[in-house]
Amino acid sequence: MLLKIKELRASVKDTEILKGINLKVNRGEVHAIMGPNGSGKSTLANLLSGREGYEATGGEVLFDGKNLLDMSTEERACQGLFLAFQYPVEIPGVSIANFLKSAVNDIRAYHGLSKIDAMEFLTLAKDKMKMLDMDSKFLRRSVNDGFSGGEKKRNEVFQLSMLNPRLAVLDETDSGLDIDALKIVANGVNRFHTKENGVVLITHYQRLLDYIAPDFVHVLVKGRIVESGGKELALHLEKHGYDWAIKSKKRVN
Amino acid sequence: MQKDDYEGKFGSKDQQETLKRITKSDYKYGFTSDIETDTIPKGLSEDVVRMISAKKNEPEFMLEWRLRAYRHWLSMIEPTWPHVSYSAIDFQDIIYYAAPKKKAKLDSLDEVDPKLRATFDKLGISIEEQKRISGVAVDAIMDSASVATTFKKDLSKLGIIFCSFSEAIRNHPELIRKYMGTVVPYTDNFYAALNSAVFSDGSFCYIPKGVRCPMELSTYFRINTANTGQFERTLIVAEEGAYVSYLEGCTAPMRDENQLHAAVVEIVSHKDAEVKYSTVQNWYPGDEKGRGGIYNFVTKRGICHKNAKISWTQVETGSAITWKYPSVILKGDRSIGEFYSVAVTNNYQQADTGTKMIHLGENTHSTIISKGVSAGYSQNSYRGLVKVAKNAKNARNFSQCDSLLIGDQCGAHTFPYIEVNNPTAKVEHEATTSKVGEDQIFYCNQRGISTEDAISLIVNGYCKEVFRELPMEFAVEAQNLLAVSLEGSVG
Ligand SMILES: Nc1ncnc2c1ncn2[C@@H]1O[C@H](COP(=O)(O)OP(=O)(O)OP(=O)(O)O)[C@@H](O)[C@H]1O
Numbered sequence: 001m002l003l004k005i006k007e008l009r010a011s012v013k014d015t016e017i018l019k020g021i022n023l024k025v026n027r028g029e030v031h032a033i034m035g036p037n038g039s040g041k042s043t044l045a046n047l048l049s050g051r052e053g054y055e056a057t058g059g060e061v062l063f064d065g066k067n068l069l070d071m072s073t074e075e076r077a078c079q080g081l082f083l084a085f086q087y088p089v090e091i092p093g094v095s096i097a098n099f100l101k102s103a104v105n106d107i108r109a110y111h112g113l114s115k116i117d118a119m120e121f122l123t124l125a126k127d128k129m130k131m132l133d134m135d136s137k138f139l140r141r142s143v144n145d146g147f148s149g150g151e152k153k154r155n156e157v158f159q160l161s162m163l164n165p166r167l168a169v170l171d172e173t174d175s176g177l178d179i180d181a182l183k184i185v186a187n188g189v190n191r192f193h194t195k196e197n198g199v200v201l202i203t204h205y206q207r208l209l210d211y212i213a214p215d216f217v218h219v220l221v222k223g224r225i226v227e228s229g230g231k232e233l234a235l236h237l238e239k240h241g242y243d244w245a246i247k248s249k250k251r252v253n
Numbered sequence: 254m255q256k257d258d259y260e261g262k263f264g265s266k267d268q269q270e271t272l273k274r275i276t277k278s279d280y281k282y283g284f285t286s287d288i289e290t291d292t293i294p295k296g297l298s299e300d301v302v303r304m305i306s307a308k309k310n311e312p313e314f315m316l317e318w319r320l321r322a323y324r325h326w327l328s329m330i331e332p333t334w335p336h337v338s339y340s341a342i343d344f345q346d347i348i349y350y351a352a353p354k355k356k357a358k359l360d361s362l363d364e365v366d367p368k369l370r371a372t373f374d375k376l377g378i379s380i381e382e383q384k385r386i387s388g389v390a391v392d393a394i395m396d397s398a399s400v401a402t403t404f405k406k407d408l409s410k411l412g413i414i415f416c417s418f419s420e421a422i423r424n425h426p427e428l429i430r431k432y433m434g435t436v437v438p439y440t441d442n443f444y445a446a447l448n449s450a451v452f453s454d455g456s457f458c459y460i461p462k463g464v465r466c467p468m469e470l471s472t473y474f475r476i477n478t479a480n481t482g483q484f485e486r487t488l489i490v491a492e493e494g495a496y497v498s499y500l501e502g503c504t505a506p507m508r509d510e511n512q513l514h515a516a517v518v519e520i521v522s523h524k525d526a527e528v529k530y531s532t533v534q535n536w537y538p539g540d541e542k543g544r545g546g547i548y549n550f551v552t553k554r555g556i557c558h559k560n561a562k563i564s565w566t567q568v569e570t571g572s573a574i575t576w577k578y579p580s581v582i583l584k585g586d587r588s589i590g591e592f593y594s595v596a597v598t599n600n601y602q603q604a605d606t607g608t609k610m611i612h613l614g615e616n617t618h619s620t621i622i623s624k625g626v627s628a629g630y631s632q633n634s635y636r637g638l639v640k641v642a643k644n645a646k647n648a649r650n651f652s653q654c655d656s657l658l659i660g661d662q663c664g665a666h667t668f669p670y671i672e673v674n675n676p677t678a679k680v681e682h683e684a685t686t687s688k689v690g691e692d693q694i695f696y697c698n699q700r701g702i703s704t705e706d707a708i709s710l711i712v713n714g715y716c717k718e719v720f721r722e723l724p725m726e727f728a729v730e731a732q733n734l735l736a737v738s739l740e741g742s743v744g
């Protein structure tokens with residue numbers, strides 16, 4: 001199993017946000033997590049990647065059998081965990097090329113591999129950019145600096161395809177994309193996805209799931225997964241709203 | 254001085270043989286001479302100044318000049334306006350003349366402090382070079398001697414003079430008399446006066462009319478000058494239409510027991526000439542608690558005649574306290590002055606650095622790009638003056654002063670002074686202060702980039718505009734240097 005989250009509780013600034021999350025992701029699976037604003041979706045993503053200020057107060061997370069919560073952020077990344085940010089950070093002065101080359105090389109070094117050949121890197125990067133319909137001029141631009149909302153999201157998926165992790169968590173990567181960009185980005189994710197890796201999509205919109213078919217859909221409300229199902233669950237949510245999921249949860253209780 | 258004898262000697266074959274013998278045998282005794290065992294008592298007086306001049310066998314005019322400087326220095330008070338603080342310097346507790354101290358000679362690199370070696374490796378300094386810097390006695394010294402010899406031959410064919418300052422006083426007194434003190438008079442400031450009275454040695458460089466110096470002139474090629482001493486003096490003269498690119502310093506960490514360093518650099522760029530002066534300064538900054546470390550109080554100034562250009566590029570990472578304002582006097586019409594600076598401070602370092610651009614001629618242009626990076630508990634100040642004189646029609650200046658903070662215990666300060674006395678002048682000043690954000694580091698970490706590499710990426714990206722101005726090999730080393738200097742700056 002790729003990811004196993006068991007009874008995970010987490011706080012931000014002493015406020016409990018995640019109140020016992022259970023989630024299992026196998027290789028080859030795509031999971032979608034939906035839920036109202038402020039329900040804790042990004043908190044889960046941040047916690048998985050080890051962001052400071054997000055504290056696990058209970059439960060456990062196993063990544064490929066290893067205790068994820070014991071690892072540093074960069075170790076998690078080197079182990080193959082990737083987070084596409086809801087709000088990608090701008091790093092003025094640092095070109096995407098240099099940034100990604102550092103990432104590729106630091107991950108390679110972690111696995112005892114030598115640095116990537118500069119030509120090989122460039123060829124790979126241009127190839128991936130073409131797939132995502134990005135101008136290769138982007139390689140020389142500063143990371144996310146002055147990018148439009150859509151460009152930032154596309155850049156996240158570009159990095160995903162370059163780093164080729166084992167588990168990708170995409171936090172609202174579809175927000176802010178126009179219809180054409182949505183298709184291109186979804187195509188990028190689909191190209192990345194194989195039997196060997198897993199994808200967790202955090203989204204508010206069913207339309208993303210038209211392009212990336214999820215194996216499972218989970219509804220996160222107030223720090224708990226209140227409903228899980230197949231992709232039809234997303235359609236149902238679209239029709240009936242989260243209220244329905246909350247009420248159905250109450251019925252169960 | 255022993256070093257000059259050495260330099261003067263390696264031209265002749267006999268002496269080269271001697272040198273070879275000495276460097277191969279017991280190095281410790283190789284250079285013992287009357288002069289070397291000579292030191293003078295602590296403190297400064299007219300007698301001390303006379304003694305220094307006598308020991309260096311200087312002509313009368315030089316002694317006179319030193320004495321005038323000394324007498325003037327007595328009338329001056331130590332400046333307190335820089336944004337730095339340190340306990341008072343006891344000028345009577347300093348030895349003003351000592352033959353250059355020989356570094357302890359080691360048999361192999363294994364004897365070198367492993368911490369220092371690790372730094373060398375991170376900087377990408379070659380094994381041969383590591384040996385040279387740390388004073389391991391090897392044949393490599395001979396190699397660099399022969400490199401330097403060939404190098405000197407090539408230069409002299411073009412009429413270029415590149416030698417130690419003492420050598421220049423003896424061999425080219427007319428040039429020294431003509432130019433010394435014309436750009437930085439001994440009356441200029443407290444430390445310039447002190448330097449003028451007691452300067453130990455330094456470099457002299459002269460490029461004749463119309464000659465483009467075909468290689469970067471580096472103090473590195475003037476072998477055995479690693480210990481030029483605490484009161485260094487440099488004079489560069491580019492005649493009409495000449496060009497030279499001059500490199501000072503090296504990225505390797507430099508230790509010195511002398512705490513006070515007060516250097517003077519003067520540049521004269523004649524009509525249509527261009528001088529590019531690049532510095533990497535990495536003197537010992539003190540330990541992480543702020544103990545020890547060099548005080549580096551430098552006066553650097555150039556004068557541009559008609560159509561001439563001077564560019565200062567500096568990367569400052571060392572010293573406990575840095576106090577330095579490489580300046581350009583734009584005297585000639587259409588002359589150009591440039592200043593590109595990266596000043597990095599970490600731990601308890603303090604830097605007060607910047608430039609002065611003095612526009613006197615018409616249509617003169619100046620550009621100032623200053624990048625301050627502060628980490629730890631350090632204080633980093635930019636202090637710059639742009640002055641446009643009454644007759645400087647159409648003068649232009651563009652200044653950009655950026656500060657980058659790492660952590661929240663450090664300080665960055667900007668003190669821009671602008672004096673415009675001609676209404677046609679156009680002076681632009683931009684300043685920004687930014688922080689290396691935790692979210693930026695986290696973003697990098699999430700991509701597998703270590704915090705150290707992340708800082709290095711961000712800082713190097715931030716300093717790009719300045720590094721671009723450095724000669725290629727220097728730029729790569731300087732980038733590594735930044736990474737090393739900022740090590741441990743983020744928890
Ligand atoms: N760094 C933080 N500081 C303070 N509160 C935080 C922080 N991060 C999350 N929270 C709080 O935790 C709760 C969950 O936020 P989170 O960002 O996880 O929601 P979300 O489900 O991703 O919402 P959205 O759909 O709007 O992106 C919110 O109440 C939010 O204000």
Ligand SMILES: [Mg+2]
Pocket residue numbers: 041042043086171172
């Ligand atoms: Mg969110």
